[in-house]
Amino acid sequence: MFGRRSAIEDMAGQAARSAARFLRTADALGDAGLRSPSGLATWTRGHVLAHVARSADAYVWLLRLARTGTEPGPRADAAAMARAVEEGAALPAAELPADTRRSLDRFAGEVGTMPGPAWDTMVTALAGWRHPAWYVLCRCVRELETHHVDLAAGYRTADWPEAYVAWALEETLAALAARGFPLSRVTAADHGRTWEVSPEGPAVTAPGHVLLGWLSGRTPAARVIGDGEPGILPVPPPWPQPPVPGWGPAAG
Numbered sequence: 421m422f423g424r425r426s427a428i429e430d431m432a433g434q435a436a437r438s439a440a441r442f443l444r445t446a447d448a449l450g451d452a453g454l455r456s457p458s459g460l461a462t463w464t465r466g467h468v469l470a471h472v473a474r475s476a477d478a479y480v481w482l483l484r485l486a487r488t489g490t491e492p493g494p495r496a497d498a499a500a501m502a503r504a505v506e507e508g509a510a511l512p513a514a515e516l517p518a519d520t521r522r523s524l525d526r527f528a529g530e531v532g533t534m535p536g537p538a539w540d541t542m543v544t545a546l547a548g549w550r551h552p553a554w555y556v557l558c559r560c561v562r563e564l565e566t567h568h569v570d571l572a573a574g575y576r577t578a579d580w581p582e583a584y585v586a587w588a589l590e591e592t593l594a595a596l597a598a599r600g601f602p603l604s605r606v607t608a609a610d611h612g613r614t615w616e617v618s619p620e621g622p623a624v625t626a627p628g629h630v631l632l633g634w635l636s637g638r639t640p641a642a643r644v645i646g647d648g649e650p651g652i653l654p655v656p657p658p659w660p661q662p663p664v665p666g667w668g669p670a671a672g
């Protein structure tokens with residue numbers, strides 16, 4: 421997908437802009453805002469910020485590994501990440517957005533120092549699937565855009581950049597087609613796109629951001645128009661799925 425330098429630079433630019441938007445919202449939350457519920461069950465907005473910060477740390481770890489060929493210290497596993505998110509969420513309001521900014525700045529710094537060939541080095545996501553280092557940029561944009569909506573602080577799926585919706589929807593529908601998710605046809609008229617997903621199931625239509633919001637568990641199915649019985653749509657699987665065809669699972 422992103423073999424060439426200009427495409428990598430474009431995605432790095434998208435990540436930088438997503439980070440700036442996210443931090444602008446985070447900075448405005450204040451203590452009460454950070455302790456308030458997010459759009460994710462059981463998480464406050466503070467948890468969302470801490471999760472984004474620790475995810476950025478994980479991306480830095482992956483890029484350093486790709487750049488140097490050596491693991492830059494111990495890797496946080498899922499349990500350590502969960503503990504770190506709880507600790508981060510408890511930080512005072514004066515510290516938590518600053519902590520998130522430091523992690524995203526470290527990520528931007530790491531992106532800026534990656535030599536061209538290192539972007540093609542294969543790394544492994546904590547979830548166990550492999551991808552070239554450049555795909556960390558896509559994961560970072562997705563993480564920021566999705567969790568920005570999860571802050572439930574005014575940023576909506578309609579605010580997602582068109583370029584993000586275009587590639588994330590494409591990738592999501594390819595993964596759903598590969599697992600036989602029962603949607604016959606998906607139309608995002610605002611993107612001028614239709615996808616044939618499966619031999620069976622309803623055809624659905626909605627703006628691209630509504631479709632992506634529904635498939636990623638952020639938008640109610642009621643906002644998607646199906647051609648079958650009203651209100652009956654299949655339930656999307658956990659999101660995101662690894663990219664298809666992707667680069668396969670980690671060896672061993």
Ligand SMILES: O=C(O)/C=C/C(=O)CC(=O)C(=O)O
Pocket residue numbers: 474475478479501544545546547559560563
């Ligand atoms: O792959 C890792 O080491 C960790 C990634 C994250 O924690 C962030 C995500 O949830 C993601 O990028 O999917």
